[in-house]
Amino acid sequence: xxxxxxxxxxxxxxxxxxxxxxxxxxxxxxxxxxxxxxxxxxxxxxxxxxxxxxxxxxxxxxxxxxxxxxxxxxxxxxxxxxxxxxxxxxxxxxxxxxxxxxxxxxxxxxxxxxxxxxxxxxxxxxxxxxxxxxxxxxxxxxxxxxxxxxxxxxxxxxxxxxxxxxxxxxxxxxxxxxxxxxxxxxxxxxxxxxxxxxxxxxxxxxxxxxxxxxxxxxxxxxxxxxxxxxxxxxxxxxxxxxxxxxxxxxxxxxxxxxxxxxxxxxxxxxxxxxxxxxxxxxxxxxxxxxxxxxxxxxxxxxxxxxxx
Amino acid sequence: xxxxxxxxxxxxxxxxxxxxxxxxxxxxxxxxxxxxxxxxxxxxxxxxxxxxxxxxxxxxxxxxxxxxxxxxxxxxxxxxxxxxxxxxxxxxxxxxxxxxxxxxxxxxxxxxxxxxxxxxxxxxxxxxxxxxxxxxxxxxxxxxxxxxxxxxxxxxxx
Numbered sequence: 001x002x003x004x005x006x007x008x009x010x011x012x013x014x015x016x017x018x019x020x021x022x023x024x025x026x027x028x029x030x031x032x033x034x035x036x037x038x039x040x041x042x043x044x045x046x047x048x049x050x051x052x053x054x055x056x057x058x059x060x061x062x063x064x065x066x067x068x069x070x071x072x073x074x075x076x077x078x079x080x081x082x083x084x085x086x087x088x089x090x091x092x093x094x095x096x097x098x099x100x101x102x103x104x105x106x107x108x109x110x111x112x113x114x115x116x117x118x119x120x121x122x123x124x125x126x127x128x129x130x131x132x133x134x135x136x137x138x139x140x141x142x143x144x145x146x147x148x149x150x151x152x153x154x155x156x157x158x159x160x161x162x163x164x165x166x167x168x169x170x171x172x173x174x175x176x177x178x179x180x181x182x183x184x185x186x187x188x189x190x191x192x193x194x195x196x197x198x199x200x201x202x203x204x205x206x207x208x209x210x211x212x213x214x215x216x217x218x219x220x221x222x223x224x225x226x227x228x229x230x231x232x233x234x235x236x237x238x239x240x241x242x243x244x245x246x247x248x249x250x251x252x253x254x255x256x257x258x259x260x261x262x263x264x265x266x267x268x269x270x271x272x273x274x275x276x277x278x279x280x281x282x283x284x285x286x287x288x289x290x291x292x293x294x295x296x297x298x299x300x301x302x303x304x305x306x307x308x
Numbered sequence: 309x310x311x312x313x314x315x316x317x318x319x320x321x322x323x324x325x326x327x328x329x330x331x332x333x334x335x336x337x338x339x340x341x342x343x344x345x346x347x348x349x350x351x352x353x354x355x356x357x358x359x360x361x362x363x364x365x366x367x368x369x370x371x372x373x374x375x376x377x378x379x380x381x382x383x384x385x386x387x388x389x390x391x392x393x394x395x396x397x398x399x400x401x402x403x404x405x406x407x408x409x410x411x412x413x414x415x416x417x418x419x420x421x422x423x424x425x426x427x428x429x430x431x432x433x434x435x436x437x438x439x440x441x442x443x444x445x446x447x448x449x450x451x452x453x454x455x456x457x458x459x460x461x462x463x464x465x466x
Contacts, residue, residue, distance in 0.1 A: 001462050003455050009408060010427045013401030015324030021337045025319050028344045032311040032351065040355075298441070304377050305418030 060260040101185050101229060104155055104236035105177040106162055112169035112242050115145035122149055122240055125164045129157040131235065138242075146243040158236035165240060172243075181229050188226045195219045311351045314361040315344055321362055321429050322369050328400055328424035329373050329417060339376055343369040363435045366425065370439055377417065401428075411461035419454035426451045 001009075017025070112118040115138055123133045131153035138147035153161040199215045322343055327336035347368045354364050400412050412420060425436040426447070433444040440447060 001459065001466075003459060006408075006455060006458060006462070007427055009404065010423065011430065013403045013428065015320060015327055015401045015428065017319050017323035017340060018337060021323060021340050022319060024341050025315050025344050028341070028348055029312040029315040032348055294441075301374065302418065304374065304381065305421065306416050 056261070056264075061257050097180075098156060100180060100182040101233035102155065103177075103179040103181055103233050104158055105179075105239070106158065106236060107173070107175040107177075107239045107241070108162065108165060108171065109173035109241040109243070110166070110169040111172050111245055113244060115140050115147050115242060115244060118168045118242050119147050119149065121168055122151065122165055122242070125161055126151040126153050126238075129161050130154045131157070131161065134237075144244050144247065146241070149238075149240040149242070151238040151240060152235040153238055155234060155236045158238070161236075161238060165238065169242070173241075181233055185226055185229060188222055188229075192219055192222050192226070195222070309356065309361055311348060314365065315347075318362045318365050319344075322365050324401070324428050325366055325421075325424045326369055326373055328412070328428060329370075329421045330376065331400075331413060331417065331420065335376060335380075339369070339372050343372045346372060359435065359438065362429070363431070363439060366429070366431075366439045370421075407462055407465040408458070410465060411458045414461050415454060415457060419450070419457060422447060422450045423454050423458075 110118070119136060119138050123136070126133055131151055133149055133151050135150040136147065137149075139145055151161070195215060196219060199212065199219065202212050202215065319340070323336060323340045326339045326343070327333060330336055330339065343365065347365055350368065354361065400409055404412070412423075415423070422436065422440065425431050425439060426433070431439075433447050437444040437447040440450075442450075
């Protein structure tokens with residue numbers, strides 16, 4: 001018999017399940033519940049992909065790019081933020097103690113647009129309040145420049161001076177130093193009074209002219225020192241730093257609305273490289289284990305099915 | 309396709325496959341029931357996109373049959389210690405010549421399985437290979453060897 005005839009005879013054979021088996025299977029099949037709505041990855045992807053795309057597009061299009069703004073915009077923001085401070089110039093208030101000897105030092109940094117004009121107005125402010133400028137250093141280069149001024153203003157008008165100076169531009173930094181020298185002056189007064197008593201006593205005793213002259217010189221030195229301290233306390237020192245805004249630096253690259261997508265893809269690439277570096281050896285080991293298990297299973301099956 | 313429809317359409321295929329595979333009608337009847345009970349439990353996993361219901365049911369039937377063979381092997385080992393097993397007289401199908409029945413009985417279970425799948429159920433090489441867990445080429449090789457063995461047995465009988 002040829003192989004074709006053999007196959008034809010085998011195919012002609014009919015194998016039908018016995019009726020009792022058919023009935024049993026019918027009973028089993030009757031227990032089958034109604035088919036539930038099947039979850040498939042394809043159905044899930046049909047929903048998930050458009051949703052993810054919409055979310056990604058919304059994020060990319062609405063997210064402001066941090067590199068897309070020019071420095072000019074940032075400067076405007078700073079100026080806006082600083083303007084709120086300009087409305088309260090000299091937030092550090094100078095304590096009002098006119099009868100005590102207090103040394104006041106104020107440092108003020110301002111951002112101005114015109115250096116030379118601001119320097120002139122600052123000096124005018126000091127002079128109008130009875131003060132004067134002890135030093136002025138100004139440097140300009142094109143539209144850029146800076147200036148450092150040291151102003152002496154009567155302590156009674158220092159708050160007003162700071163307020164008027166702050167109006168020259170926007171405050172970028174402010175520092176106030178207050179030192180009370182009254183205690184030292186009181187001690188000096190007491191010392192001078194004691195020395196003067198000693199001097200009077202020496203004169204009554206007709207002491208040596210040299211001792212009297214030395215004591216007199218010490219008293220005069222103390223009086224000069226006291227006078228100097230009172231003078232310095234009479235005037236407050238205002239160190240003013242003026243500077244023009246830094247030139248707006250254009251961003252090197254103007255990022256488009258799809259910049260976020262590029263960044264995301266870059267990070268995805270980095271993640272993929274790491275995943276490959278870790279995943280390939282693990283996958284290789286798993287594949288080897290799977291192959292070994294499959295070979296073992298097939299051998300067992302072959303051994304099982306090799307009997308008649 | 310519902311489970312009822314699949315069971316109705318492929319009951320004879322599953323029974324024939326198991327009958328030829330095991331070479332035991334009573335075992336085939338029992339295993340057919342077990343197969344459909346298990347298939348009912350696993351029906352939610354059946355994906356028509358990955359293969360026909362017949363192929364899937366045959367895969368379930370094969371798992372059931374392999375479990376049966378394993379338990380049978382253990383049982384035979386125990387019984388052989390007491391008494392040798394009796395030979396089972398079985399007709400594989402209606403319409404086969406006695407010589408062909410005898411030749412089929414001389415095949416191993418693995419050889420009868422591939423003949424059942426490729427010839428009796430007329431599955432293509434890919435579907436049969438998927439059930440067997442081997443490549444289509446390997447499946448075709450196994451079929452050719454089994455048919456050659458059948459031919460030789462028939463030749464000897466003639």
